[in-house]
Amino acid sequence: MDAPVPELAARAARCAERLRASDDLLLASHIDADGLTSAGIASTALERAGVAHDVVFEKQLDRDAVERYADAEYDTVFFTDFGSGQLDVITEYDAFTPVVADHHQPADAETACHLNPLLEGLDGGSELSGAGASYCVARALEGEEADNRDLAALAVVGAVGDMQVVEGELIGANAEIVAEGVAAGVLDASKDLAVFGTQTRPLPKLLAYASDVPIPGITGDRNGALRFLDGLDADLRADGEWKTWADLDVDGRRTVVSALVQRAIRTGVDAAEVEALVGTTYTLTGEEPGSELRDASEFSTLLNATARYDRAAVGLAVCRGERGAPLDAARDLLREHRRTLATGVGVVRDVGVEREANVQWFHAGDRLPETVVGIVAGMAMGEDGVDAGVPIIAFAEKDDGDADADDEPGVKVSMRGTPRLVERGLDLSAVASEAAAAVGGDGGGHEVAAGATVPAGRESDFVAAADAAVGDQLSS
Incomplete structure (x- = not known):
C-alpha cells in the first residue's frame, strides 16, 4: 500500500498499530464539517479493521473533557481534528494512550502516536485538513481485504469545509488525496463555475446568492439575475421551471459563464476576481445528482448544520453512508441553519x-x-x-x-x-x-x-x- 502522504507514512503506521491493539477505544472529534468528516473516516476505517469503538464530539477540547475520558477508563483515545493544541493537557493523564490525527498548531508536548502535517513541514491550514490527517491513518489501517481509498471523498469534503481551497483548488497533500479519490472512482475534479449551490439551487437563486465574486446587477438582485438569464440564448428551463447548474449541458454552462465574465468585465469587476469565477469543483460521483451530497462544498455545509445545532451524531451517520432518516434530519437542520443565517446579518446591522x-x-x-x-x-x-x-x-x-x-x-x-x-x-x-x-x-x-x-x-x-x-x- 502506497501512503497518500509519504511524509506522514511513519506517523500513520504508529497510530494505526496502536489503534489495532486497543481493547477499549474512544474516538473524540471536533463538531465542524472537518471534524465530522474526520470522525466519519476514522470510524469507518476502524469498523472495517474490526476495532470496536465509541464516538463523542466536543465544541472545544478542554481539561474537563480530557478528565471525562480518563475517568471513563478507555485504554486509548483517538483524537481527530483536535488534540495537537491540547497535548500538554492530554499528556498529563496516564489513564489512556492518546492517538492524535490533527492539523492545528501543536502544544509544546510529545506523544508517540501523533500525526500532524505541521510536524513534517506541511501547512495545516492549506495543505492538509483534519479529515486528511484521519485519512492518512485510515489508509494505514487497511488490511489485506480493506481498501479505504473511497474515504478520500470525505477527506475532500472536510478540506473544502475547512476553507483550504487556494486560488480555486486544493493543493499540496490535499491534492494527493484528491488524486487517490479520482483513481478510486469516488471523486471527479474538474474546472467549472466556482459558486455555492450548483447541485441544488435554481439558476436565478444560484447567481443572485453567489457573493464570492460580486457582479453588479446580478449579485444580491434576484430580478437582475432573472433579466440576465432571460437574455441568454440557452435552454435554461425544463417544464417551465429553472434548471440547476447541474442540469445544464456543456453548451448551456459555457453560454452562462461567458456571459457572466462579459458582464463582470463590463461593470468593472477586478480581473483577478473575474478569473475566480471558474475554479476546480469536487464532485462525489457515488452520490445522487442534484443532492447536497454530490458537491463537496454543499456536503460540508450540510454537515456544519448538524453539528452547530448539537446533532453531530446525525452528521456522523451521513458521513458513514447512512441515508433515509439521518439524511432527512440533516436536511431539516440545514433549513433551520439557513433561517438562522438569514436573520444573522440583520442582527449585525442592529448591533x-x-x-x-x-x-x-x-x-x-x-x-x-x-x-x-x-x-x-x-x-x-x-x-x-x-x-x-x-x-x-x-x-x-x-x-x-x-x-x-x-x-x-x-x-x-x-x-x-x-x-x-x-x-x-x-x-x-x-x-x-x-x-x-x-x-x-x-x-x-x-x-x-x-x-x-x-x-x-x-x-x-x-x-x-x-x-x-x-x-x-x-x-x-
Missing part, C-alpha cells in the same frame, strides 16, 4: 459594527448562537458599513449550559479574514492566540479564520490586542 485602526468588530450578545456567529461574520463582510478588506471580530455569549456554577462566564470570539489579507501577511490563528492570552483566554485556528474564548468583560481589551497584532502583521 452595529465598530471600526478600529486595523480590525472591525461587533457583539451579538445572546442574539446569535455561538456556533454560527463566525459564519455570520463572514457573510457580513461587504455589507453596508462592513469593510470587506478588513478582518472582522465577532463576539457572542457562550452557551455554558454544561458549565459548573463556579465557572467564570465566557464569551465566544470568532474572527474572519480573506485570502487576499492572508497573502499580505495576516495570520488570525496567531492573532487569536496572542490576543486571547493577553486577557486570560485561549485561542487559535487558521490564518483566514480563527476563534477564542475570553472572560466576559474583557472584549474591549481583546479587540485592542488583536488590533495591534493585525497592524504588526500587515505592516511588516
Whole structure:
C-alpha cells in the first residue's frame, strides 16, 4: 500500500498499530464539517479493521473533557481534528494512550502516536485538513481485504469545509488525496463555475446568492439575475421551471459563464476576481445528482448544520453512508441553519459594527448562537458599513449550559479574514492566540479564520490586542 502522504507514512503506521491493539477505544472529534468528516473516516476505517469503538464530539477540547475520558477508563483515545493544541493537557493523564490525527498548531508536548502535517513541514491550514490527517491513518489501517481509498471523498469534503481551497483548488497533500479519490472512482475534479449551490439551487437563486465574486446587477438582485438569464440564448428551463447548474449541458454552462465574465468585465469587476469565477469543483460521483451530497462544498455545509445545532451524531451517520432518516434530519437542520443565517446579518446591522485602526468588530450578545456567529461574520463582510478588506471580530455569549456554577462566564470570539489579507501577511490563528492570552483566554485556528474564548468583560481589551497584532502583521 502506497501512503497518500509519504511524509506522514511513519506517523500513520504508529497510530494505526496502536489503534489495532486497543481493547477499549474512544474516538473524540471536533463538531465542524472537518471534524465530522474526520470522525466519519476514522470510524469507518476502524469498523472495517474490526476495532470496536465509541464516538463523542466536543465544541472545544478542554481539561474537563480530557478528565471525562480518563475517568471513563478507555485504554486509548483517538483524537481527530483536535488534540495537537491540547497535548500538554492530554499528556498529563496516564489513564489512556492518546492517538492524535490533527492539523492545528501543536502544544509544546510529545506523544508517540501523533500525526500532524505541521510536524513534517506541511501547512495545516492549506495543505492538509483534519479529515486528511484521519485519512492518512485510515489508509494505514487497511488490511489485506480493506481498501479505504473511497474515504478520500470525505477527506475532500472536510478540506473544502475547512476553507483550504487556494486560488480555486486544493493543493499540496490535499491534492494527493484528491488524486487517490479520482483513481478510486469516488471523486471527479474538474474546472467549472466556482459558486455555492450548483447541485441544488435554481439558476436565478444560484447567481443572485453567489457573493464570492460580486457582479453588479446580478449579485444580491434576484430580478437582475432573472433579466440576465432571460437574455441568454440557452435552454435554461425544463417544464417551465429553472434548471440547476447541474442540469445544464456543456453548451448551456459555457453560454452562462461567458456571459457572466462579459458582464463582470463590463461593470468593472477586478480581473483577478473575474478569473475566480471558474475554479476546480469536487464532485462525489457515488452520490445522487442534484443532492447536497454530490458537491463537496454543499456536503460540508450540510454537515456544519448538524453539528452547530448539537446533532453531530446525525452528521456522523451521513458521513458513514447512512441515508433515509439521518439524511432527512440533516436536511431539516440545514433549513433551520439557513433561517438562522438569514436573520444573522440583520442582527449585525442592529448591533452595529465598530471600526478600529486595523480590525472591525461587533457583539451579538445572546442574539446569535455561538456556533454560527463566525459564519455570520463572514457573510457580513461587504455589507453596508462592513469593510470587506478588513478582518472582522465577532463576539457572542457562550452557551455554558454544561458549565459548573463556579465557572467564570465566557464569551465566544470568532474572527474572519480573506485570502487576499492572508497573502499580505495576516495570520488570525496567531492573532487569536496572542490576543486571547493577553486577557486570560485561549485561542487559535487558521490564518483566514480563527476563534477564542475570553472572560466576559474583557472584549474591549481583546479587540485592542488583536488590533495591534493585525497592524504588526500587515505592516511588516
